[in-house]
Amino acid sequence: ATPVSIMVGTGKGASMGVLIKNAEALEILEKVDTLVVDKTGTLTEGAPKLVTVEVLEGIDEETLLRAVATLERSSEHPLAEAIVEGTEARGLKLGKTDNFNSVTGEGVTGEVDGLKVAIGNDKLFESLGIDAEKLPALSEQYREEGQTVMLIALDNKATGIIGVMDPIKESTAEAIEALHEEGIEIVMLTGDNETTAKAVAARLHIDRVQAEVSPEDKSKVVQALQKEGRHVAMAGDGVNDAPALAQAHVGIAMGTGTDVAMESAGVTLVKGDLTGIVRAIRLSRSTMKNIR
Ligand code: ADP
Ligand code: MG
Secondary structure (H helix, E strand, C coil), X not given: CCHHHHHHHHHHHHHCCEEECCHHHHHHHHHCCEEEEEHHHHHECCCCEEEEEEECXXXXXXXHHHHHHHHHCCCCCHHHHHHHHHHHHCCCCCCCEEEEEEXXXXXXXXXXXXXXXXXXXXXXXXXXXXXXXXXXXXXXXXXXXXXXXXXXXXXXXXXXXXXXXXXXXXXXXXXXXHHHHCCCEEEEECCCCHHHHHHHHHHCCCCEEECCXXXXXXXXXXXXXXXXXXXXXXXXCCHHHHHHHHHCCEEEEECCCCHHHHHHCCEEECCCCCHHHHHHHHHHHHHHHHHC
């Protein structure tokens, strides 16, 4: 490869909002046949909104919301932020939490006004030895709509669910269609529940889905695809995504995401939408064709 063409290529990329770190990244992009994408913040806006509250008998909705939002105020997860914001928007005042504990990829626990509160997924309930009772069945219809549903236990008893919705970015569907036209297969990874993941994937015509992936396992999924002989690009925005971005043949970070993700990636999309990937791949293909 002649360095001049590569420099012209990376210059063109920059003018389109696609920051390419080095010649290697531009060269590898040409060969990419598989794009692995993180759901939250990459396909979606990454700004979920509280939309569903359902309680079983014995407690009112506001008491449950207030307890859960008080607990979530100690968490930095985007899901926690959605719950706190949605609860405060209903005019409810939050209290104080004791013995807060956060379990990565599962949820959070603590005590609010002497009441034990737990919110998270079925893995959290399993870890705590709590029977989810009717909650999974209650959650299913909301998950089929693409909502992320969290299970809630009060004093170790299944009590209700909260659902949040993270809208799909406006540019995502079009970008996926264009990537398909370039012959690229799309694999979606998420820590979210299988039903929710499949609902989002179906809407976007995504080829493969892997749900309930722990943050540590994202890079293992990339590695497994590489072992199949694929040329893998990975797109993500979170601190959790950094190891997978580094593992991929080329990592693509959202400019709207975390610094750690951008440091681990060969390519950064300034605007943080997937149409940038289509431009980057087309640019790489035309640059490399010019060189040969
Ligand atoms: P992702 O970033 O893909 O959403 P995570 O690994 O951060 O995945 O979380 C996986 C799941 O764990 C979430 O979908 C949710 O069910 C649960 N979870 C994680 N953090 C929290 C939290 N602070 N409150 C409630 N549930 C949580
Ligand atoms: Mg994430």
